[in-house]
Amino acid sequence: MTSLPPQSSPQSSPGPSPKSSPRSSPPPSLSRIRVGSAPDSWGVWFPDDPRQVPWRRFLDEVSASGYEWIELGPHGYLPTNPDVLREETARRGLSVSAGTVFTGLHRGPDVWESTWAHVSDIAALAQAMGAGHLVVIPAFWRDDKTGAVLEDSELTPAQWRDLATQTERLAHEVRERYGLRVVVHPHADTHIDSEENVTRFLDATDSSLVSLCLDTGHYAYCGGDSVKLIETYGERIGYLHLKQVDPEVLAGVRAEDLPFGPAVARGVMCEPPSGVPALEPVLAAAQDLGVELFAIVEQDMYPCPPDKPLPIARRTRAFLRSCGA
DSSP, rough: OBBBOOOOOOOOSSSSSSSSOOOSSSSOOOTTTTEEEGGGGEEEEESSTTTOOOOHHHHHHHHTTTTOOEEOOOOTOSSSSSHHOOOOOOOHOOOOEEEEEEEEEOOGGHHEEEHHHHHHHHHHHHTTOOOOEEEEEBBSBBBBTTTOOSSOSOHHHHHHHHHHHHHHHHHHHHHHOOOOOOEEEOTTTOOOOOOOHHHHHHHSOTTTTTEEEEEEHHHHHHHHHHHHHHHHHHGEEEEEEEEEEEEEHHHHHHTOOHHHHHHHTTTTTOOOOSSSSHHHHHHEEEEOOOOOOEEEEEEOSSSSOOTTTHHHHHHHHHHHTTTTO
């Protein structure tokens, strides 16, 4: 992150509110926040799926929505030839902020070679596209479609050590070889999810190597407070995903112990500003860190009708402008 001179930022209203409150004055400028979107907000979870919009349509619509930054999404969804992708994004006024990988680093050194083979291709494309970050998502402990339990939901002390040391190794290699900053993404149905597990992971890893991609929706889904995390571990916040949860749907998901995939299909992740956490205080807390941050909108909604994402994306961009971003 690039340090900037301190400047004033908005005061958040007391307590999270699922609704945006009317403003009596123009919103303060969130000058350090660079807003973007991602294939996820167009219902894209896989490299190839007939229920997903074609990649050209995604690029057309994300640009038409007013965004200038995107993530790569699932590897193979967007063109993997950097010359082709560079031309397609440039003529739409788009730039790439990050690539994304899934890892199972708690499984120890035995998975390093297979992990690196996967990571290196994505990191190379992200670097070629001028991105500065690699979002690392931990492996799911249960299948996000069927709910089948793949491994224990709690890590052993040895697995926690492997998770920390192998993540540091990955971050070091990615930085040295590709010049990218690893930002680890807490995620529902993974071992880095709740406040307890997120803080344990942060405390166990080297702050000079490993930063966090704070996904506000996933963290709320797992009971965490994003503003508190930013205020407590500000130096570890390297990237943001902006997302909201519908509290009523979440209550049903928890009562039924639904896996993440069916929860998304039920609408647990909702259009801002109708859910929690309220994004205004999150953005204000991020602005107060005094560094430049990407804030990438992700609204999980796989699968979804092809005409659904564009109107939501336009409304969400307008809402974020009303917040000053």
